[in-house]
Every structure is written in C-alpha cells, then in structure tokens.
Amino acid sequence: MNNPILSLENVTFSYNNKTIVKEIDFSISQGAFVGLVGPNGGGKTTLIKMILGLLKPDEGTIKLFNQPINEFTDWSKIGFVSQKANTFNKGFPATVFEVVAMGLTARIGYFKFFTKKHRQQVITAIKQVGMEDYVHENIGNLSGGQQQRVFIARALVSQPTLIILDEPTVGIDVTNVERFYQLLVKLQQEQQITLLLVSHDLTSMRDYVTEMIGLNQTIYFHGPPEKYVTQQSTT
C-alpha cells in the first residue's frame, strides 16, 4: 500500500439527510483487481459516483493519484464502464468504431481533430477486447456481452491506469460473464491496469479479484476474497 492510486478517508454522503455511506476508509494500490460488493442499495454506485467526481462527499477526502479530487484534472487516466452501459439507446446509429473513438474525445481535447494516430489507438483497443471482426458493425446489433466488450474498449482506448466498472455483467449470460472476467484479468496482468469492479454477484467474481471490499453503508469487509467467503459463511 505504499503508492495508492485511489484513497478515501472518512468519506460520508447523504441524500436529503438520509445517510447513504458513512466513514468510508480504504485505498487501492497499483495493479490491484478490487471487487466492491454488497447488497442492493448498499451505496456502491453512490461511492463510485463520488470517486468519479459526479457527486461531492459531505465529509472526508478522496484522492486520485495522490491528488485531492477537486484538484485532479487528468480524467483520461480513469476509464469508466457504467451500470447504464447496458441500458443505452440501442437504436443509436453508431458503429463499434465510433463508440470506441468516443473514449478519446476528452483526451484529444477541444479544437483538435481525430487523426490517423487516434484511429490506430481505436483499432488497438478493439483488438484488445477481441471485437476486431465487428469494427463497422452497428452497436445496437451486437449481443449484450459483445456490447459490454465495446464499452471496455471505449474505457481502454485512452490508456487509463485505473478502470472502474459498475455492475458491467448485469444481463449477460453466465458463459459470457466468465469470458468477461478473463478479459479483465488479462488487462490487469498484462498491462498492470488497476481495476475496481462493482458487482453483487460474488460467487463468480471471487475467483478473479485480488481483494474484496464489502459495503453496506459502512465497510464491513476489506481483505482477500478467500477470507470474505469464510467470514460470510460463519456469520
């Protein structure tokens, strides 16, 4: 834990006086694959939104790459695959290429244009998730598992150090979920990408993650996945 990529200290958040998460303390170091689990409504998405700067904590501090979140500007270091990714507008006329290219928009910046170099990066990201046969396919025509891979590619294309995924496997069948986790592990091991994965289905994730955090308003567990399972079964 010498060089945390993400750290939270005493973070508290409430919606209209209803406390959603309380006194959250944890940090994630480079190269980890962290599973964030907990019951529905336990505050996982809320916590993720704070880490992404979409919500401000009432109390406490969040640091990204050792910088307080309100001073942090290099958002292209962080990739995000949202819970909503599987509820996007399926009729949207965009190809796999176009969707993945959107992951570079902010990185390229205002008043600058998409070049050949960017095109190459997009193709590389599409290959990394094994979707190279579908580059010019309409995103709406793909299966849920394939769409999810495309969203991973969109997160990958800006070459982030940390990827945050909020329930990316909802609505995807079991065999594809396994393939999906294998892809994540490959990214973590081959490219040292740090992963923070939210899921409430812990049976399939515990074989892949390196550590687990349990959240239900407060953090009730933080440790290796084997321990989480034994602790759950003894309580």
Add this chain to the structure above:
Amino acid sequence: MLGDFIQYDFLRYTFYTGLLIGIIAPLLGTFLVVRRLSLLADSLSHVTLAGIAFGLWLDKLLTISLSPLYGGIAFSVLGSVFIEKLRRMYPAYQEIGIPIILSSGVGLSVIFISLANGFNNDLFNYLFGSVSAVSKNDFYTILGITVIVLIIIFIFYKELLTLSFDEEHAIVSGIHAKRIHLLFIILTALVIAASIRIVGVLLVSALMTLPVAAAMRIAKSYKQLILYSLLFGEVAVVSGLISGYYLSIPPGGTIVMTAVIILLGSLSYQKLVFRKKEVV
C-alpha cells in the same frame, strides 16, 4: 421546372435559402433525434413566432422596417437559454422546459399578433412558409447563420457525438457537458429562426426530424446518418419548393409531405432488405 427560380430574383433567394436550410436543419436534427429532443424544435419555433410578431409590432409602432427575422432570432435564442436553465433546475424531468417554453411562446405570439394589427397575410406566411418571402437581406443573414452552424458543428462534432451517445460517460471523461449543450441549443435556435421563412413555424420541426427518421432506418454509423439526413432534407426542400410554387401551396406543406413520402419509402426499403436477408 427550375425556370422561374432562376429567372426571378425573389425566387432565386428563396431557392438558395432552401438549399441552406436543407443542410442545417437535418444536420442539427440528427443530434435532436438521437437525444430524444425532437419536441425542443417545436417549442423553439413557437418562441420564434413570438419574436416575429414582436418584430411586426415594433415595425408598426416605430414605423421602421427591420426584418422581423431578427426578432425571431433574438426570441429563439433567449428561449433556448431558458429551456436549458429549466432543464438544469429539474434534472429528473429533462423535458419539462419544452412545454413551458412552448406555451409561453404561443401566449406571447397571441399578444404581439393582436398588438400588431391582428392576423394578416404576412403572418400566414410565417406559419406555413412562403416561396416569395425571402428578401436579399434575409438570405444573407441565413447564409451567415449557415456558415456559423457548419463551422461550430465541425469543430465540436466529436464532443457533440460523445455527449449525445452517453452523457454521463462524457462528463466523467472530462467534457464540459453544460457548455457544449448550451452551444448546441443556441445553434438549434438559430437554425429554427433561419428555416421559418420557408417552412413556417408549424412545420420547421418536421424538416429537422423527418429526414433523420428516414435516415435512421438505413444508417449504420453516425456519419451515414448525417449523410442520408442531408440528402433527404435537400430532396424534400427542392422538390417541395418547386411543387409548392407551381401548385400555389405554401412550401411548408409540400416540403414536409415530400419528407413524409421519403420516410415511407425508407420504411419499405428496410422491409425489402430484411426479406432478402431472410431468403438468403
């Protein structure tokens, strides 16, 4: 068939203006449709009507003859800023600003119309469009709007597309969604004000959305969506203007009905393609 349009100045300016709005209306329409904001165009066009009526009233009051187009542009842009404000005040009801602005637009229109001498022929032209209403001055104003719209869309294309597809993701990746959205809605207001002379208040939203709806059926990518939308928009405007002129029907009606026919065509085209696929 084009004879009169080349021969007479007043028709020539109408024709050129038609070509311009056949580009910019469907172009902005693609973003409106994919963001499910088609009704936005309707409410802004009614605000534009209020601005035009205001312009007509000022004309009468001060006996200066400024083109009412400027009043329309001013009201439309202000209306768009209000819609955006309301959208932010009610984050869970994104479209609430649309009916509010629409009814305010109609209300203001009624007031200014009766102040400005009531319902006359000029106003009829604004409602349904006219082939003879575009002055040289109006044409140059609309040309200016077209150039501005094209440049801004070109520069902010990737941001607009990214935001339209997935706003949350765009914000997380560091795009200034609010500013881009405001810019977009102001452009929409300008395009609506520019289009009203030809297609009229009641049908301007149709020119922005019908070609896009048809293009949706066949486009695989966003680039194709834009391309087909512009193509269909131009076909609708040109054939609508010419047939409207020779049949003495306000061009708004003929342009929109041409767009409807194109839409029906695209629906059956898709059926044909699907049937082919099934057979293969």
